[in-house]
Amino acid sequence: MELWALSRVLFTVKKVLDRFLPALAWKRLGDYLHETQLLLSIQSTLYWDQNTRMPVEGASWRGEQLSLLAKKLHARQSSTQLESLLTDAKIECSQALGLAELGPFTVSDLSRNIELLKQDLERQKKIDPELVGRLAISKAEGYELWQKARAMSDFSMFAPALSNLISLRKEQARQLAEDRSCWETLAQPFEPDITLKRLKELFDPLRRRLPELLRQATELEPFQSSKWDLSEASQHELCEHLLDCWGRDGNSTALAKSPHPFSITLGPKDFRLTTRIVSGQPLSCFLATAHEWGHSLYEQGLSLNRVNWFGWPLGQPTSMALHESQSLFWENRVARSYEFSERFWPYFAKAGAPLNRGLELWRAMNPLTPGANRVEADELTYGLHILIRTDLEIALLEQGLPVEDLPYEWNRRYRELLGVTPKDDGEGCLQDVHWSEGQFGYFPSYLLGHLISAQLSNAMNKALKDIGLEGQDSIGECIRSGQEKILLSWLRKEVHPHGRKMNAEALVKQVSGSNLSSSPFLSYLENKIEMLTTFT
């Protein structure tokens, strides 16, 4: 018998068996999610290529590819097939059927997965597909107009598109009809369960204290240093060295350049990150690499040992604030620490930086001076940039702030809170991409990330002391001795693996023993300013 004929017989036998022994519903659901995840990761691959390699003329075709995938994904994520799979899996779950085949996962894991999937499906179903289409087009238009307006530093060119996006997003919140305000509804995908009330509790102390700390910092003796820069090749070498020190596995990661640094996961074992060179700012590329590697480590931790759950909600990030806390930990708590500078300054000196000791690198890593730009801001001033954006987007969505007043309000707040006045709209309210794509509710995640990072760092410090690490600052000890893998192990155990099992605040409470608060972050900043005063 020919090989082909034999395999045909075996296939037929399998087909018959499949008909009489249907797979368990949760397995069929898993297959469905697996295919959705394949499509999502194809989308991510196109996005990666678009930002790292695609020639400019490829943009419009790429836009069509992405829009085709978006439509197919929306259809999958709101389908009746998904709905019935969820119903079946829920029944199965309540009867604890197929338990033995769940492997290392519990029935409560599965049950939580189903609950979240149901929630996501209900949201998708409530939205009129026509609105989905309108939003996709308006986002693309908004992004294009924003780019032009920013290049011309002219907000009025972008204002009509922004009005349109606000109107569509308000309509979306109305269709979702949740028991929440408009801003709260739109913020849910980024920060599950966030409320305006809670945001106020967390941010009010920062609103009071950050400007005082900034005044204190500006009174520091100015650090005497000549302007210096590093060659592109040296900066790349330093980044590669950093990633090697931090345990990067070259078989599952790749690093590239892009206009805006980002980190993205393209498969359960395929992690990508990008960085960029900013002329005249020799630390920008290095710190961006540290930041994006933190994001990537988090996603690597999420996927760890759960290839089978890739595509399930429990394999997805807890929230954007938690995600940001992980990038900020590696960027700020580790790379901007004194111990890190003590260890790394010789590499910088060898690369051509005019440095004679760790202190000088450390001062350069921690300028603590206000500027008009969020992305290049340091730990102290970053929060002020976010408070301004948070207030303004709530005002635009819920308090009737007219779009045309945005530049005036933006500049007024920058003067009041940071003491700087943007020289034009490009440096001012046009600097960020988020609103141009209709993303409202995202900005607070950055600042919440700072709070979470500080509170988790304290818990980590305590835990490391308990296992016998010497000194006041166990994290600092690990950095001094090049043992960042100890920090990573702790994060891998306590923070990374939970996914969407709980929301970010619950996770912080579970790990640190207390509710999320702004105190650890403020104490951390006070301590840093004091150190900078002592060491100058």
Added chain:
Amino acid sequence: MELWALSRVLFTVKKVLDRFLPALAWKRLGDYLHETQLLLSIQSTLYWDQNTRMPVEGASWRGEQLSLLAKKLHARQSSTQLESLLTDAKIECSQALGLAELGPFTVSDLSRNIELLKQDLERQKKIDPELVGRLAISKAEGYELWQKARAMSDFSMFAPALSNLISLRKEQARQLAEDRSCWETLAQPFEPDITLKRLKELFDPLRRRLPELLRQATELEPFQSSKWDLSEASQHELCEHLLDCWGRDGNSTALAKSPHPFSITLGPKDFRLTTRIVSGQPLSCFLATAHEWGHSLYEQGLSLNRVNWFGWPLGQPTSMALHESQSLFWENRVARSYEFSERFWPYFAKAGAPLNRGLELWRAMNPLTPGANRVEADELTYGLHILIRTDLEIALLEQGLPVEDLPYEWNRRYRELLGVTPKDDGEGCLQDVHWSEGQFGYFPSYLLGHLISAQLSNAMNKALKDIGLEGQDSIGECIRSGQEKILLSWLRKEVHPHGRKMNAEALVKQVSGSNLSSSPFLSYLENKIEMLTTFT
């Protein structure tokens, strides 16, 4: 009225109009093909990333993404929807409906497009989807086993997978049930209308003459030159310089590195190519870039002015042999010419090559010595590598050659035709990827490409002389004066834009005025050997 509400009204109006004014069938067919092309180009983007950037551990997930797309594409390309669109469009075409809206295209263009689509659909429909699945799996398995076998230089590890692939491809040919032999049927997608009889006519003179020419070439006084190499950076600079000289538009092209050089089109204005550095072979990267750029120029010419036809058969390559003729033209006829070396040797010298005149670079570009490897072979010996492969795959598919005899037969033919014996299976019958992926019928395209390139070059030479370019060799004159754009314009006009309007032989006849023959290629080789003799 809110903006959202207004746009909703407009959408409803459009919907009603669409219902009462349905689009013409050929336009609906165009939309269908457009979406197919979007999916195909997504597949290509994944392939590009896989070969240029993906970390090794990403392979298995990437395999799943590609297999999902392959299944969706097969479904689209064999669907009843496509079938009825084709029927409607054909009726419309015969009644010359919607003519005014065809723009710059003719009814005969559309009619040819429909004919080819119908042909492709019929082929897809005849194949059992189970066989499609089996083939996809067996190709992946074959590729994996081939990699392992090649690394171990042990053919016996790969032999069972090859037997399986041969059996499946024979079955495929049986299902296609064309009025052709098995090998001919499988070769159609690469070389439309090719027959074994025609192949024999074209290749028999080469079979006689190439070994004689090789003996003549080996009698040449050996070229005295020390072994030299160039740094990676210098090689890349030379490649960039070459592409700039040859009119590369950086806004629509990108160059990267990959283990095997290739060229690929990701969108109507998005052209990518790769090259590679081979240690100890300082011209390999440069010539690979020239070769791949030739492929890319062809695809750029195909897409030129036909963004609307991207996705239609007339926007697709005429055949693989024609494709190869375009890469070989730029690699061999241009980059390996004496005039090119005269012009480029100073750049090579500046990059560190021990060269004092053009002649030395030209000799290095044209070794004309036999070796065991196809990819690194020169113009003279390349054909012999192809003759061996062509004979063997026909023997495997149609003449009952047992798979286990392949290494013996391979080595015997290499000894007889090229006078070299591969030192093991890795250097021998395991060197090429094609059979491991079940690709039979592709190899002859390479050699046909040499024949086509030579015959088209003669036609080009004549045409350029007619427009008043001086000298015996007008192509050489253009190269000497750095005016390769004249060569490109001619190709853009005569060769590139036809797509699948006709087959490769018809195109050659249209352009050159005579049937394809091996004579121009053999004369070209004879001439080159004579020049090498004279100049030594």
